[in-house]
Amino acid sequence: MAILVLGGAGYIGSHTVYELIGAGRDVVVADNLLTGFQEAVHPKARFYRADIRDRQAMDQLFEREQIEGVIHFAASSQVGESMSDPLKYYDNNLGGTTVLLQSMVAHGVDKIVFSSTAATYGEPERVPILETDKTVPTNCYGETKLAMEKMMAWTSRAHGLRYVALRYFNACGAHPSGLIGEAHDPETHLIPVILQVPNGKRAKISIFGDDYPTKDGTCVRDYIHVSDLAQAHILALDYLLAGGENNVFNLGNGVGFTVKEVIDVARSVTGHPIPAETCPRRAGDPAQLVASSDKARTVLGWQPKYADLETIVSSAWAWHKSHPNGYHA
Numbered sequence: 001m002a003i004l005v006l007g008g009a010g011y012i013g014s015h016t017v018y019e020l021i022g023a024g025r026d027v028v029v030a031d032n033l034l035t036g037f038q039e040a041v042h043p044k045a046r047f048y049r050a051d052i053r054d055r056q057a058m059d060q061l062f063e064r065e066q067i068e069g070v071i072h073f074a075a076s077s078q079v080g081e082s083m084s085d086p087l088k089y090y091d092n093n094l095g096g097t098t099v100l101l102q103s104m105v106a107h108g109v110d111k112i113v114f115s116s117t118a119a120t121y122g123e124p125e126r127v128p129i130l131e132t133d134k135t136v137p138t139n140c141y142g143e144t145k146l147a148m149e150k151m152m153a154w155t156s157r158a159h160g161l162r163y164v165a166l167r168y169f170n171a172c173g174a175h176p177s178g179l180i181g182e183a184h185d186p187e188t189h190l191i192p193v194i195l196q197v198p199n200g201k202r203a204k205i206s207i208f209g210d211d212y213p214t215k216d217g218t219c220v221r222d223y224i225h226v227s228d229l230a231q232a233h234i235l236a237l238d239y240l241l242a243g244g245e246n247n248v249f250n251l252g253n254g255v256g257f258t259v260k261e262v263i264d265v266a267r268s269v270t271g272h273p274i275p276a277e278t279c280p281r282r283a284g285d286p287a288q289l290v291a292s293s294d295k296a297r298t299v300l301g302w303q304p305k306y307a308d309l310e311t312i313v314s315s316a317w318a319w320h321k322s323h324p325n326g327y328h329a
Protein backbone atom coordinates (compact mmCIF):
# COMPACT_ATOMS: atom_id res chain seq x y z
CA MET A 1 0.00 0.00 0.00
CA ALA A 2 1.21 3.51 -0.84
CA ILE A 3 0.86 6.99 0.63
CA LEU A 4 -0.51 9.58 -1.80
CA VAL A 5 1.04 13.03 -1.37
CA LEU A 6 -0.96 15.73 -3.14
CA GLY A 7 1.16 18.81 -3.75
CA GLY A 8 4.30 16.71 -3.26
CA ALA A 9 6.30 18.97 -5.61
CA GLY A 10 5.79 22.01 -3.39
CA TYR A 11 7.89 23.25 -0.50
CA ILE A 12 6.49 21.34 2.50
CA GLY A 13 5.15 18.50 0.35
CA SER A 14 8.54 17.72 -1.21
CA HIS A 15 10.22 17.65 2.22
CA THR A 16 7.54 15.28 3.50
CA VAL A 17 8.09 12.97 0.54
CA TYR A 18 11.84 12.88 1.34
CA GLU A 19 11.06 11.92 4.96
CA LEU A 20 8.54 9.25 3.88
CA ILE A 21 10.96 7.68 1.38
CA GLY A 22 13.73 7.89 3.99
CA ALA A 23 11.45 5.92 6.32
CA GLY A 24 11.01 3.22 3.67
CA ARG A 25 7.42 4.10 2.66
CA ASP A 26 5.96 3.61 -0.82
CA VAL A 27 5.01 7.07 -2.10
CA VAL A 28 2.85 8.38 -4.95
CA VAL A 29 3.01 12.12 -5.69
CA ALA A 30 0.39 14.13 -7.58
CA ASP A 31 0.97 17.79 -8.36
CA ASN A 32 -0.31 20.13 -11.09
CA LEU A 33 3.13 21.86 -11.11
CA LEU A 34 1.52 25.32 -11.14
CA THR A 35 3.63 26.33 -8.14
CA GLY A 36 5.56 23.10 -7.50
CA PHE A 37 8.68 21.83 -9.28
CA GLN A 38 9.16 18.39 -10.72
CA GLU A 39 12.86 18.64 -9.71
CA ALA A 40 11.67 18.71 -6.08
CA VAL A 41 9.98 15.31 -6.34
CA HIS A 42 12.05 12.50 -4.86
CA PRO A 43 13.20 10.17 -7.68
CA LYS A 44 11.83 7.13 -5.82
CA ALA A 45 8.26 8.53 -5.71
CA ARG A 46 5.82 7.67 -8.54
CA PHE A 47 4.83 11.02 -10.01
CA TYR A 48 1.52 11.99 -11.63
CA ARG A 49 0.95 15.44 -13.07
CA ALA A 50 -2.63 15.92 -11.93
CA ASP A 51 -4.89 18.62 -10.53
CA ILE A 52 -7.07 17.79 -7.54
CA ARG A 53 -9.95 19.70 -9.19
CA ASP A 54 -9.96 17.09 -11.96
CA ARG A 55 -12.31 14.31 -10.82
CA GLN A 56 -11.32 11.96 -13.62
CA ALA A 57 -7.62 12.32 -12.79
CA MET A 58 -8.30 11.69 -9.08
CA ASP A 59 -10.45 8.64 -9.87
CA GLN A 60 -7.75 7.21 -12.15
CA LEU A 61 -5.15 7.67 -9.43
CA PHE A 62 -7.19 5.82 -6.82
CA GLU A 63 -7.97 3.06 -9.35
CA ARG A 64 -4.37 2.61 -10.45
CA GLU A 65 -2.63 2.84 -7.08
CA GLN A 66 -3.33 1.06 -3.78
CA ILE A 67 -3.59 4.08 -1.47
CA GLU A 68 -3.79 3.59 2.30
CA GLY A 69 -3.70 7.26 3.23
CA VAL A 70 -3.54 10.74 1.71
CA ILE A 71 -1.39 13.71 2.74
CA HIS A 72 -2.88 16.83 1.21
CA PHE A 73 -0.73 19.92 0.52
CA ALA A 74 -2.30 20.89 -2.82
CA ALA A 75 -3.55 24.43 -2.20
CA SER A 76 -2.85 28.09 -2.85
CA SER A 77 -1.05 29.58 0.12
CA GLN A 78 -0.23 33.28 -0.29
CA VAL A 79 -2.00 35.55 2.19
CA GLY A 80 -1.66 38.70 0.04
CA GLU A 81 -2.88 37.01 -3.13
CA SER A 82 -5.86 35.57 -1.24
CA MET A 83 -6.95 39.12 -0.40
CA SER A 84 -6.73 40.37 -4.00
CA ASP A 85 -8.01 37.19 -5.68
CA PRO A 86 -10.24 35.41 -3.13
CA LEU A 87 -12.13 33.37 -5.71
CA LYS A 88 -8.90 31.66 -6.78
CA TYR A 89 -8.67 30.44 -3.17
CA TYR A 90 -12.26 29.23 -3.07
CA ASP A 91 -11.75 27.45 -6.39
CA ASN A 92 -8.40 25.80 -5.73
CA ASN A 93 -8.59 25.18 -1.98
CA LEU A 94 -12.26 24.47 -1.41
CA GLY A 95 -13.23 23.37 -4.94
CA GLY A 96 -10.16 21.14 -5.14
CA THR A 97 -10.71 19.58 -1.74
CA THR A 98 -14.38 18.94 -2.55
CA VAL A 99 -13.43 16.94 -5.64
CA LEU A 100 -10.65 15.14 -3.80
CA LEU A 101 -12.94 14.06 -0.96
CA GLN A 102 -15.66 12.95 -3.40
CA SER A 103 -13.13 10.74 -5.13
CA MET A 104 -11.71 9.41 -1.84
CA VAL A 105 -15.21 8.53 -0.57
CA ALA A 106 -16.06 6.84 -3.88
CA HIS A 107 -12.91 4.70 -3.64
CA GLY A 108 -13.08 3.88 0.07
CA VAL A 109 -9.89 5.80 0.94
CA ASP A 110 -10.67 7.08 4.40
CA LYS A 111 -7.57 8.64 5.99
CA ILE A 112 -6.25 12.12 5.28
CA VAL A 113 -3.66 14.39 6.87
CA PHE A 114 -3.81 17.93 5.61
CA SER A 115 -2.09 21.29 5.74
CA SER A 116 -3.92 23.81 7.77
CA THR A 117 -2.47 27.00 9.11
CA ALA A 118 -2.03 29.39 12.01
CA ALA A 119 -4.00 31.81 9.79
CA THR A 120 -7.17 29.96 10.87
CA TYR A 121 -6.88 31.76 14.23
CA GLY A 122 -6.74 35.34 12.95
CA GLU A 123 -5.67 37.88 15.58
CA PRO A 124 -5.09 35.69 18.65
CA GLU A 125 -6.60 36.57 22.01
CA ARG A 126 -3.47 35.22 23.73
CA VAL A 127 -0.15 33.54 22.95
CA PRO A 128 0.85 30.77 22.88
CA ILE A 129 -2.22 29.74 20.90
CA LEU A 130 -4.04 26.53 21.79
CA GLU A 131 -6.02 24.42 19.32
CA THR A 132 -9.19 25.20 21.29
CA ASP A 133 -8.77 28.99 20.89
CA LYS A 134 -11.24 30.83 18.72
CA THR A 135 -10.78 30.79 14.97
CA VAL A 136 -11.62 34.09 13.24
CA PRO A 137 -9.38 34.34 10.17
CA THR A 138 -8.27 37.83 9.08
CA ASN A 139 -7.51 36.77 5.51
CA CYS A 140 -9.14 34.68 2.81
CA TYR A 141 -6.36 32.09 2.80
CA GLY A 142 -7.04 31.28 6.48
CA GLU A 143 -10.78 31.33 5.83
CA THR A 144 -10.52 28.67 3.10
CA LYS A 145 -8.24 26.48 5.25
CA LEU A 146 -10.69 26.67 8.15
CA ALA A 147 -13.51 25.77 5.75
CA MET A 148 -11.44 22.79 4.54
CA GLU A 149 -11.18 21.61 8.16
CA LYS A 150 -14.95 21.86 8.51
CA MET A 151 -15.46 20.06 5.20
CA MET A 152 -13.39 17.16 6.55
CA ALA A 153 -15.41 17.11 9.78
CA TRP A 154 -18.77 16.91 7.98
CA THR A 155 -17.45 14.34 5.51
CA SER A 156 -16.23 12.32 8.46
CA ARG A 157 -19.68 12.34 10.06
CA ALA A 158 -21.40 11.30 6.85
CA HIS A 159 -18.89 8.84 5.39
CA GLY A 160 -16.57 7.74 8.22
CA LEU A 161 -13.46 9.44 6.79
CA ARG A 162 -10.84 10.26 9.45
CA TYR A 163 -8.61 13.33 9.27
CA VAL A 164 -5.85 15.20 11.02
CA ALA A 165 -5.48 18.95 10.38
CA LEU A 166 -1.99 20.30 11.04
CA ARG A 167 -1.98 24.03 11.70
CA TYR A 168 1.51 25.20 10.79
CA PHE A 169 3.08 28.35 12.04
CA ASN A 170 5.96 29.78 9.92
CA ALA A 171 7.55 27.02 7.84
CA CYS A 172 11.17 27.72 6.92
CA GLY A 173 14.58 26.14 6.38
CA ALA A 174 15.66 23.50 3.88
CA HIS A 175 16.44 19.78 3.75
CA PRO A 176 19.83 18.98 5.35
CA SER A 177 20.92 17.17 2.15
CA GLY A 178 20.81 20.52 0.29
CA LEU A 179 18.87 18.80 -2.53
CA ILE A 180 15.53 20.55 -1.95
CA GLY A 181 14.45 23.81 -0.36
CA GLU A 182 12.05 26.73 -0.55
CA ALA A 183 11.29 28.12 -4.01
CA HIS A 184 8.33 30.40 -4.64
CA ASP A 185 7.80 32.77 -7.54
CA PRO A 186 7.36 35.49 -6.50
CA GLU A 187 8.94 34.92 -3.09
CA THR A 188 7.10 36.66 -0.25
CA HIS A 189 8.20 34.83 2.91
CA LEU A 190 10.48 36.63 5.31
CA ILE A 191 13.54 34.35 5.54
CA PRO A 192 13.98 33.65 1.80
CA VAL A 193 13.35 37.34 1.03
CA ILE A 194 16.00 38.40 3.59
CA LEU A 195 18.46 35.92 2.04
CA GLN A 196 17.94 37.50 -1.38
CA VAL A 197 20.02 40.43 -0.07
CA PRO A 198 23.28 38.51 0.59
CA ASN A 199 22.55 36.58 -2.62
CA GLY A 200 22.73 39.86 -4.55
CA LYS A 201 19.13 39.71 -5.77
CA ARG A 202 17.77 42.54 -3.64
CA ALA A 203 19.40 45.67 -2.20
CA LYS A 204 17.62 45.67 1.17
CA ILE A 205 14.87 44.05 3.19
CA SER A 206 11.59 45.88 3.84
CA ILE A 207 10.22 45.59 7.37
CA PHE A 208 6.43 45.68 7.16
CA GLY A 209 5.55 47.87 10.13
CA ASP A 210 7.47 48.71 13.32
CA ASP A 211 4.54 50.07 15.35
CA TYR A 212 3.06 46.76 16.53
CA PRO A 213 2.59 46.18 20.26
CA THR A 214 5.65 43.88 20.47
CA LYS A 215 9.07 44.25 22.12
CA ASP A 216 10.69 46.07 19.16
CA GLY A 217 7.52 47.04 17.28
CA THR A 218 7.87 44.39 14.54
CA CYS A 219 5.65 41.31 14.12
CA VAL A 220 6.39 38.18 16.13
CA ARG A 221 6.21 34.76 14.47
CA ASP A 222 6.97 31.17 15.43
CA TYR A 223 9.49 29.75 12.91
CA ILE A 224 9.48 25.99 12.47
CA HIS A 225 11.84 23.93 10.31
CA VAL A 226 10.23 22.28 7.29
CA SER A 227 11.80 18.89 8.10
CA ASP A 228 10.18 19.00 11.55
CA LEU A 229 6.84 19.74 9.87
CA ALA A 230 7.44 16.84 7.49
CA GLN A 231 8.06 14.50 10.42
CA ALA A 232 4.78 15.58 12.02
CA HIS A 233 2.88 14.50 8.88
CA ILE A 234 4.29 10.99 9.14
CA LEU A 235 3.40 10.81 12.83
CA ALA A 236 -0.13 12.07 12.06
CA LEU A 237 -0.56 9.51 9.29
CA ASP A 238 0.62 6.68 11.55
CA TYR A 239 -1.77 7.95 14.24
CA LEU A 240 -4.67 7.60 11.76
CA LEU A 241 -3.44 4.22 10.52
CA ALA A 242 -3.39 3.05 14.16
CA GLY A 243 -7.07 4.02 14.50
CA GLY A 244 -6.68 7.56 15.91
CA GLU A 245 -9.73 9.82 15.82
CA ASN A 246 -10.16 13.14 14.00
CA ASN A 247 -7.83 15.74 15.44
CA VAL A 248 -6.26 19.17 15.01
CA PHE A 249 -2.68 20.00 16.03
CA ASN A 250 -0.62 23.18 16.09
CA LEU A 251 2.93 22.82 14.82
CA GLY A 252 5.44 25.43 15.96
CA ASN A 253 8.47 25.80 18.22
CA GLY A 254 6.56 27.76 20.85
CA VAL A 255 9.12 30.59 20.70
CA GLY A 256 8.40 33.88 18.96
CA PHE A 257 10.95 36.02 17.08
CA THR A 258 10.42 39.56 15.81
CA VAL A 259 11.16 40.48 12.20
CA LYS A 260 14.18 42.48 13.42
CA GLU A 261 15.49 39.49 15.38
CA VAL A 262 15.22 37.26 12.30
CA ILE A 263 17.16 39.83 10.25
CA ASP A 264 19.87 39.91 12.95
CA VAL A 265 20.18 36.12 12.91
CA ALA A 266 20.48 36.22 9.09
CA ARG A 267 23.22 38.88 9.39
CA SER A 268 25.20 36.66 11.73
CA VAL A 269 24.67 33.49 9.64
CA THR A 270 25.60 35.11 6.30
CA GLY A 271 28.16 37.68 7.50
CA HIS A 272 26.36 40.27 5.30
CA PRO A 273 25.17 43.62 6.73
CA ILE A 274 21.67 43.16 5.15
CA PRO A 275 20.38 46.74 5.08
CA ALA A 276 16.76 47.10 6.23
CA GLU A 277 14.14 49.82 5.86
CA THR A 278 10.82 50.25 7.63
CA CYS A 279 7.73 50.26 5.40
CA PRO A 280 3.99 50.44 6.09
CA ARG A 281 2.22 47.44 7.64
CA ARG A 282 1.11 44.61 5.31
CA ALA A 283 -2.67 44.01 5.20
CA GLY A 284 -3.92 41.01 7.17
CA ASP A 285 -0.83 40.58 9.41
CA PRO A 286 -1.58 39.76 13.07
CA ALA A 287 0.97 41.27 15.52
CA GLN A 288 1.94 37.92 17.11
CA LEU A 289 1.50 34.26 16.21
CA VAL A 290 3.14 31.77 18.55
CA ALA A 291 2.00 28.17 18.92
CA SER A 292 1.48 25.92 21.82
CA SER A 293 2.41 22.55 20.30
CA ASP A 294 2.03 20.61 23.54
CA LYS A 295 -0.81 18.58 22.07
CA ALA A 296 1.27 17.39 19.07
CA ARG A 297 4.12 16.52 21.44
CA THR A 298 1.87 14.58 23.81
CA VAL A 299 -0.54 12.86 21.42
CA LEU A 300 1.73 12.33 18.38
CA GLY A 301 5.07 12.18 20.23
CA TRP A 302 6.37 14.96 17.96
CA GLN A 303 9.74 16.44 18.92
CA PRO A 304 11.12 19.23 16.69
CA LYS A 305 14.83 18.68 16.01
CA TYR A 306 15.69 22.12 14.62
CA ALA A 307 14.40 24.36 17.40
CA ASP A 308 17.22 26.87 17.12
CA LEU A 309 16.67 29.81 14.72
CA GLU A 310 20.40 29.96 13.75
CA THR A 311 20.27 26.34 12.62
CA ILE A 312 17.05 26.96 10.68
CA VAL A 313 18.40 30.06 8.92
CA SER A 314 21.73 28.29 8.23
CA SER A 315 19.92 25.43 6.48
CA ALA A 316 17.92 27.95 4.41
CA TRP A 317 21.12 29.85 3.55
CA ALA A 318 22.90 26.65 2.43
CA TRP A 319 20.03 26.01 -0.03
CA HIS A 320 19.61 29.59 -1.33
CA LYS A 321 23.35 30.18 -1.71
CA SER A 322 23.71 27.07 -3.87
CA HIS A 323 20.36 27.62 -5.70
CA PRO A 324 20.02 31.40 -6.15
CA ASN A 325 17.35 30.79 -8.82
CA GLY A 326 15.63 27.96 -6.97
CA TYR A 327 15.17 24.83 -9.08
CA HIS A 328 16.04 26.78 -12.20
CA ALA A 329 19.60 27.49 -11.10
Ligand code: UDP
Pocket (backbone or CB within 6 Å): 079, 170, 188, 189, 190, 191, 193, 205, 206, 207, 208, 209, 219, 220, 221, 259, 282, 285
Ligand atom coordinates in the same frame (compact mmCIF):
# COMPACT_ATOMS: atom_id res chain seq x y z
N1 UDP B 1 7.75 40.42 6.52
C1 UDP B 1 8.49 41.58 6.38
N2 UDP B 1 9.14 41.80 5.18
C2 UDP B 1 9.07 40.92 4.13
C3 UDP B 1 8.31 39.72 4.30
C4 UDP B 1 7.66 39.51 5.51
O1 UDP B 1 8.57 42.40 7.29
O2 UDP B 1 9.65 41.19 3.08
C5 UDP B 1 7.09 40.17 7.81
C6 UDP B 1 5.58 39.96 7.69
O3 UDP B 1 4.91 41.20 7.77
C7 UDP B 1 5.31 39.05 8.90
C8 UDP B 1 6.60 38.23 9.04
O4 UDP B 1 7.59 38.95 8.31
O5 UDP B 1 5.16 39.83 10.06
C9 UDP B 1 6.46 36.82 8.46
O6 UDP B 1 5.91 36.94 7.16
P1 UDP B 1 5.81 35.72 6.16
O7 UDP B 1 5.21 36.23 4.88
O8 UDP B 1 7.14 35.05 6.07
O9 UDP B 1 4.85 34.69 6.87
P2 UDP B 1 3.33 34.84 7.44
O10 UDP B 1 3.50 35.10 8.91
O11 UDP B 1 2.63 35.92 6.69
O12 UDP B 1 2.74 33.49 7.19
